[in-house]
Every structure is written in structure tokens, then in C-alpha cells.
Amino acid sequence: MPLEYLNYIIFVTIGWLILSLKLRFYDVYRFTRATKIAALVLQQAFFFTLIVFSFFGFYNELNRSATEIVIYIAEVIGLITLIKFTIFYFLKKYRVILGGNYRQTVIVGVNEKTLKLKEFFTSNPEYGYHLKHMFEVNDTNELALQDCYEFILTNSIDEIYCSISELNDEQMKSLIDFADNNLKVLKFLPDNKEIYTKKMNYDYYGYLPILSLRSIPIDDPINQIIKRVFDIALSIFVLVFILTWLTPILAILIQLESKGPVFFKQKRNGLDYKEFSCYKFRSMKPNPTAHIHQVTRGDTRITKVGKFIRKTSIDELPQFINVLFGDMSVVGPRPHMVSHTEMYAERIDKFMVRHFVKPGITGLAQVSGFRGEVETDDDIINRVKYDIFYVENWSLLLDIKILLLTIKNTAKGEDKAY
Template sequence: MSLFKQGRYSGYLRPISYLIDLSIINGFAIFYFFINIDPIIFIVFTSIAWLTLSVYSKFYEVYRYTREVKIYSLILTQMILFTLIIFAFAGYHHKLNIYPITIFKYIISVFLAIAFFKFTIYYLLQKYRVSFGGNFRRTVIFGDNKKTRALETFFTQNPEYGYVHVKTFNLKDRKNINLLSLFEAIKKEEIDEIYCSISELTNQQISDISDFADNNLKILKFLPDNKEIYSKKLKYEYYDYIPILSLRDIPLEDSFNMVLKRTFDILFSSIVVIFILSWLTPIIAILIKLESKGPVFFKQSRNGFNYKEFDCYKFRSMTPNKDAHLYQATRGDQRITRMGKFIRKTSIDELPQFFNVLFGDMSVVGPRPHMVSHTNMYAKKIDKFMVRHFVKPGITGLAQISGFRGEIESDKDIIGRVKYDIFYIENWSLLLDLKIITKTFMNAVKGEDKAY
């Protein structure tokens, strides 16, 4: 699936926006400040301040349905806050004699340039959607009433927002509605987002639709026409003047969190590759080759973000066999070599996956990816299993440090794993990642019962 066509994230657009804005901030500083100021100090200070302010003001929370007036408001808020920061910097470094008129000229220049690029990207994306039909999302609506018709009109009359509305399902006789047939139609039409009118659905139907969306990687949103829905923890959005509610808020959909996690992944995996794998790989390779013939690395197709398949790398711990892509290792598995037992027990066999992290297929922390055959099997029998694919898979995860690593011996194991994975997805933070990494390292040193 192309990053710029559909999908939950806006590809690399937001990270690029960060880089453009930081370049403008520090670029204009060359003309205004760098004669008197150490550029390194200024760049570090303003970059950290800008990113911090952006999180607070939600400066980069601009979506396809965001109105221009909202963007103007975000720019004005960010400009006022950033102006205060620059004045604070000038006051702290008062010996540099940075005059207020210089600061105001700098701020005006910076924000005119930032506003220009922000609106240029905004309108170019709209033009791209209208002229080329790209960056779109296919939608359906459950319920036919005044509010859903207003939403349908918004979709059909505003192609620049990138929505292709496929169908509105009339649910007047809601007790006799066959949801299974509607679900099949949604899968056949490759729908991306489902919108529901709460007042026209029973509680059981809402639950069934929610389960279907989770298990098939569909975005589910609601039109708040029932007061009961306000009691739940939901995320508000506005499409023009139409209020929309999202049932699941995923922190890693936030652009700043995406950049923060990806930056951490690159730095952490680079350290492991340079300082550990650079010397450990030749040693492991020799020991593997001495015991059995075959490749040093084992490559296996697994499902990652948005269900996309990728090649997951490990040090080979088994004798080459045709069943390696079908069956997990079990306790006392005869396929595992003596060297394989050691590297599996210490989790050394997983270290090559730091290359997967650098390639962008995986993250250091996240739901563990499964073999394709297992993913297909569990997706059919385990409720909400597919929710795990809303984020990148990880080398380690919350489920793994909570007793659900290794072989899946019963449905209880996979259900527990999914429960912890969903909790991680909905409650992600960098501190949680650091806690998981620390616990993983401690478990590797102590050894785990299911590490075989």
C-alpha cells in the first residue's frame, strides 16, 4: 500500500514539514542573529523549543478535513508562543544586545515563510487529490438521516479532501439488518473508513461493527447523535462543521510521536549494529557454520504495519528444514542445534532484526510479528488480533515481558498477547518503550522458561 495513496499516516509529509520549518527557523537566524550568537547553541535551543511548542499547540495536527481558519489559528498561536521563547532567549543572553526590532523582523520573516509552505503543501495535496485521485480514502456510512446525509454531501462535494464515498447503508429496519452481508461488501469494495450513526444501531450492532473494524484494519468513526456516546473516552474531530468521534485514539498516529519513535529506533538500532553486531556477527557466524551446514542468517516472511509482508531476519538456530516457515519452535524441538539453543535462550538470535528496524519494517518495541501462516490463522479465530497491525511490529514488546513470549501453546497465550499488544498501542509512550527494553534485557540475562 503506497504511503501517499491511502493508509492511516500521511506518509512522510509531516516529518518533511518538521524539517522545512526547522530549516526556515535556523536559516533566517543566519541573517539576523548568527553574527553575535553561537549558532550551535541557538539551533539546539530553538529546535527543542519549536518541537516542544508544536506538541503543546498541536501545530502539526492538520488533517485532510482541517479548515483553513483552523490552520491560521494554529499559525497565530505558534507565532505568539515562539515570540515569547525568542524574547526569553534574548533576555537570558542580554550581553548580546539583541534588540526587540530585530526579533520582530525575524519572527515576521519566519512565520510568513512557514505559512507559505504550510498552505502550499495543503493546497497541493488538495490539487493532487482532485486531479489525480491520489491520497484518497474509500468510505461507507451506516445509517440514513439528516446528519449522515450532511456527511455524505461533505464527502461527495469536497473531492479536495480525498474521500471517495462508496455507499450509505439504510438501517431503518435495523433489527433485520444482515451485518455479515454488509461486511462482505465492505471487504469487496476495499473500504478504508466506516462511519456510523449511533441512533440507528443497537448496542450489539455497534459492538459487531467495532469488532469487524478491528479485525479487518478498518478505521471506525461515529456521528454523535446519541447522548450515551459522550460518556466514553473518545477523540473529537470536525469535518467542516460536522462533529465526528473516533473510538480508538492511537498515540503513534500523532506526527510528533511518529518522528520521536522513529528517531529513537534509528539511534538505538545504530548503536546495537555498530557496537555489538559489528564484532558479534563474525563470531556467531563461525560457530553456526562449524556445527551445521546452511546460511548464517534465517529469513522469514512476516506481517507488519498495515498487514504488509516483510522479510524478518534472525541468526539461524535450526538445521535447514522445509517446515521452518510453518511451525514454531517447541520445547525439545529436534530441529534446534546446540548453538541454536544458546542463542535462542539469550535472545541473541533476534539481534539481526535491528537491521529490520533500520530498514523501517520494524520498531525496537512493538507487537511481535507472526509468521504469515499464523497471522492468517489467528486473524480468523482470535478477536481483535488484527489491531496489532495498526503500528510497526517490534523486536520486543509489552506482551513478551509479561509472560507471553515464545511458543503459543493454547488460545489463552495468543489472547493474552493480543490484550497486552492493544494496551501498548493505545497507551504508547517513550518511557513505556524504555521500560520494556530494560525488562527485556534483564530477562535475557536471567533467561526465560519459554526462551527455547
Template sequence: MLFKRGRYSGFLRPISYGIDLAIIHILAYQFFGYSIPYIKYVLLVSAAWIILSLKSNFYEIYRFTHVTKIMSLVGKQGVVFFLIVFSFFGFYKDIDNRSIDILKYVALVMFLISIVKLTIYYLLKKYRLLLGGNSRKVVIIGLNQKTDQLRKFFNDNPSYGYKLKHTFDLHGPEKTTIEDCFDYIIENKIEEIYSSVAQISNRDLIKLIDFADNNLRILKFLPDNKEIYSKKLDFSYYGFLPILSLRKIPMDEPFNKFIKRSFDILLSLIVIVGILSWLTPILGLIIKLESKGPVFFKQRRNGLDYQEFYCYKFRSMKPNPLAHIHQVRKGDERITRVGRIIRKTSIDELPQFINVLKGDMSVVGPRPHMVSHTHMYAERIDKFMVRHFIKPGITGLAQVSGYRGEVESDNDIINRVKYDIFYLENWSMFLDLKVVFQTIYNALRGEEKAY
């Protein structure tokens, strides 16, 4: 998906794409006029530009990105764009244009795109500096030379939008316990935590990681004289200061995001048009004939970033006040006769492809729980909240690995969370396809806990 999850407008990225493509195609009109070759040029170059941009991270400009990095991206993009344009004109030899004119066109396009890119970059800086928008509240844990450099970076660069609320000293005369840090972070709604690795004990380090995971806080480290093992860490630079992110999520990469969202849209359209369009009236009539109530059942679930949304299903139970509190158990008397069939074959889940098309869910991801259960598990199960860093799914790695349906003990949900965390840290399109095919196979074969 071209929309970027973050604390700025989700429209900023597609607007940037739109402006750049408009520049490319308006300036290209001089070569073609309105003609079939011009339409082909627009379609081909638009597709090539988007794919190239996703692959090269051309639109991955963050608040801490340096201008030299932006100009480097523009240079690389310009070289490949030049080759694409010349390839097109070389293929259509009947279009008579001088090479120097094409070269001037490419140079002017990249110049104007550079101006637009830098303008947006600096306007965002001014927006943060003058209006205080697009900001993030942060704290620093640990006091030494490195954290002092970071403190100065935040204070000397307000245009980056980081609002440093507190620096905690864990060892000085006015030392703070790690638990006091947690209380402050919760009370002041801190969004990002920056911690010195050298200044924190291994025991407190584990507590900090667990706290960040369970409370959906972004945790980053300053790599000062101690190494962190067994984690896939991501490097960034704030100025010249290296920063380590605790967890790298492949689905946050723009190209992966685009591929996954495209897969979601394509599959959901196939299911909605090819199956739901004719199945819904037939199944709806059967559901209505057996029991009074709506055809669809909707229930509030927690999704990406813990946001609530309505999850849709075909109604498989008699209307009852406990539907949003108690999960279905084996032999549950609330389930209708047709409900047992559609639950056994997972047909009741098909309306969730509407959620996928809307963007609330993905085809594959952690299964969303009822809101009441989410609150309960968040308090009882370590790292349960990590699964909300990505969109929930109709099916998931945990479900095809034997952990679907009723949660009979804490061990069920603990293992489900382990699979969910593995999935979000090791996502690939191949893994999604494997889960989808395994889900179809399990549905046709029938599952013990599908009731």
C-alpha cells in the first residue's frame, strides 16, 4: 500500500506520487500530443516509476533523513528514469525526437521533482517548528556521553518534531528505578523510548523490552559499549549518532507493504465478486429461515495500533446478549444448524474479505480477538500487544499451526502469540501463500477445533 502508517497524514505519500507523475507526464506531452503512444507512455512509465520508487525507497523520507540522502535518492532515481525513457523512445522508432531534447526533458523532470521533494521536506520541518504538529513525545533512559549527545540533538533540532520530556538517570545521586520510568511513560503518554544499553542492567533491559512490547511503545537503543544478541535490530542515524530499533518488521518496508496490500486487494475482490456476490443471498435466506436476526454478525475487534473496528461474519448463532463476551465452545447451544456447517467449513469468515478491502484487516495476519478478551489477554499474557504492530488477518500462521478456535488455557494463547511474533518478524509473500493454501486445505479436510 502506498499509504504510510505514522503520525502524519496518510495522504502525504500518494499526493507526492501524484505530483511527481503529473510532472513527468505533462512535460512528456510535447513529444506526443494526445495519441495512442502517449497513453502507452503514461501507463508504462507510471508503472515503472512506482515500482522503481518502492524498490529504491525514493519516498522513504523521514524526519531524521539528511538532505544529502535525499539528493542521493534523486540522483539514483534520475539515472534509472533516464534509461526507462530512452528505452521507450528507442522501442518506438517512429517517434522522431532528438536525443538532446529527451535528455533535457529528463533533466527538467528530475529538477522539478527535486524542488517538490525538498519543499515538502522543509515545509514539514517548519510545520513541526512553528505549529508543533507532527511531533513525537520521547524520553531517554540512562545518562552518559552518548545519551547527552542525543539530548542535545533533540533540543537543538526542534524541526525534527521530537519533544524530549525527560531524561532518566539510573545510577546518579537522584537515580530513578526502571519502574518509575514506566509510570512516567504511561502517565505522560510517551510514544518513543530511547535507552542507553551500557547504563541499564540486563535485568532492567529485559523489563524494558517487555514493557515496550506490552504497551505498544517504540523502543530504540544507543549502542554504547554493550551488544544485544538474538534480536533483528535496525540501524538508523540521527545526525551522526547511530540508533538501534528493537524490532525490524518486514511489512513496514514500502515495497513489501505494496506487495502485501496488492495481494489483499486482489484476493478480496476475487472472493467478493466471485463468491460472496451469489453466496450471500442464498446463505442469507437460509440463515433467515432458521432463526430471526440479521444475516451478518459484526463485532468490535482490536486491529492495527490497537484501534477498534467492526469485524464481519455470517451469523452462525441465535441472537444472544453473550455473543460479545463468551467465545464459542464445543457443543455450544447458541449455534444454529446452518451455523455448525458454515463454522466447520470456515464459510462464516468470508465476509471478512470486506474488512480486507476496507483496509481494516489483511488476508494473513494475527487473528483479532473480541475487545473484552484483548484487554484480558493484554494483562495476563506477556508480549500479547506486539501482535497489534500489524493488521490482523482472516487466517494466520498460528491458526494453521494448530492454534485456532477456542482458547482452552493460557498455553493456547501463549503459543498463538509466539507464532504471531514470528510471523511479523519473518514475513514474506511466500509465507503468506503457504498460510493461505494450508488454510484452504484445513477447511476442506475439516479441523477438530472448527466449531
């Protein structure tokens, strides 16, 4: 392949990705209208044309006529448009005919706007929303809200739609806390009442405006691809260039001091609260309380080799296996033991929000001074605050920053790394 064509592939691929991120080309959801998709395609096609012509203008020695370039662009955009609309309409038919890809919903509050939303759900099955119940709640009816919570939990409801005008501030706070603590998506039908200082998404279901309580950047398909590629590339690097030679050395040292397995496997809660097996190099003597009691300062269970690998965070390196398998990410909220997760979920408000994304080997809370043992409630409360900020403000640059801070902190040593 001539060098010019290799340059073209690199140039156009990077250009396409930048365009897609900037124009939000892949932001297509179940409630997106076909006209919006067509508009996105036209925008993408216009700027893609400029990119292609700029390349062939620079490499004029390739001697491609304007007609050939236009035909090529038309074929590319035409194929992408065909694929995009085929998937879009296939999913609509799949929801209507086979009843798949559905989201179970409830509506809280009965008024003109919620009745319109109910009509939208029932008359547009292709969007994939199954309305299970509509609750009549007002600012003096506390029991109705509790009935709503019980119904949501027992019927595995995915999304809650709430009319702001039907609830008072205390009820609104109660509903927000319930959604956060039970991993339910909460969306509002706006009115003139002020909502708390939250990042909100504004979408249209048909012509009806809908507000989403929490915007999670990692939910974007392109961001998921970017983060996954970053995770895979980094985990392969660590596994191939570090763990291939480090593991045999540590295996000998660990077993010379304490007989038992080289790796320590422990159940943790990950994305959507699902359990997975988290791997570490064993740093303690085999003991029956390892899965129950967190390590404390001066813990006698820790071996001499264990003290070193915990201080340098080397014991965490096998978690790159979890990253490669897709259970974890390189950066994200740190997972807790299952027993601790259940305890914190009951005691700490909004603790469950951190399970909207994959857990990480390192995280924003850890590089901000909240790693290791939870000695007081303030430790876990602040950890949750940083984790929620990360969930709502993720970017690849933030991941890279956290990774660099992790390396820096490890090199200089941390007081709570024990």
C-alpha cells in the first residue's frame, strides 16, 4: 500500500472520530426521531466532504478527479446512512413484533403533561417503553409515594418519570434519594418549579420535553468505545510487559514466606451492582476473615512481602485481568467487598450511584486522599462524593489525569497504603 493511502486512512479515521464526537453523530436513542438522524447524517457528510477534499488537495500527486472523490464520498455516506437507518428501524420493529428491548416505566403524578406522556408510551410501542403504572401523588399524600417505591422495587422498574408540579421539595428529595440508592433512572417532566443544582439532560419524546436527573457521559456509545479501547490497550501492555516477568518472581517470594495461593480472589460489586471475582496478589496469610474484615493499620495478617506490595500497590496489578475481561476499568470508583457494599448502601446516602459505571483499579477518590481503610463515616461519604463527580464528569483526559496522579502518589508513597 502506498504511503499516501496509509496517510489517508489515518487522516480520515481521526477526522471522522473528531467529527463524530463534536457533532454527536452517534447520539441516537430509542426516542430519537428519524429527522434528527437525517440532520446528523447531513452535518457529518458536509464536514466529511471537506476533510476528504482537503486531503486530496494536499496530496494532489494522487491525481484523483473531483468527480471520483464525490462518488466515493456519496458511496461512503450512503452506506453509513443505510446501516444507521436499518438498525434504527430494525430495533423499532423488534420492539413492536417481538416485544424485546423494552424499558419498564412508571409515571409519578397525574396531570395534563403526564397524561400526554402516558399517551406517548401507549401509542408508540416502537420506542420500547412499557408503562406499568401511573401513580396519583400530591404534596399531601405521603403514603402514595411509599406505595410507589414498593411497586418499583417489586416490578423491576427501569425508569421513573415524575411531574415536578405534583410534589413538594421534601418529596422530590425523597424520590431523588430513592432513585440514586436503588439504581433507578429518574426523569422529570419540567414545569416552573426549580430543580436542584444538578447537571440535566433535555430531550424530546415526540414534542414533549423531558429532563433527565443525571447525565452519565460513559453511557454515550462513542465514549464507551473510547474508554474500552483505552482499558484494553493499557491492560494488554501491563499484562505483557510487566506481569509476565513480575508474576513468577512474586509467586516465589509469596510462597516462600507463606504457603497458599499466589493470587487472592474476592467477590466485589461492579457495574449495575453485579458481582464479579476481583484478583490481587495475595498479601496476607490465608485466613477465614479475609472476605469480611478490611485491612487495618498494623494488621497482623499481612506478610512481610505483603507489606511491600501493598505499599507500592503492586498487589492490585492482577486486576488488569479483570479490566481485560470487562469486569473493571482502569479508572473508576473502587469496588468494595460485598459485605461492605451492602452495609454502606444502607448507611451512606447515594452510595449506589457509583455502580452506574464499571469499578476501577484506581479512581478520583483514591488520588484525592480517600483510599484504603474506611476509618470514619467521613471517609466513605467523601469517597462517594468524588465517585459521583467522576460518574457525572467523565472524560478520557480525566482518566489520564487520575492515572498520572496514581503513579505520582505511588512513587512518593501514601500514608494509607497499608
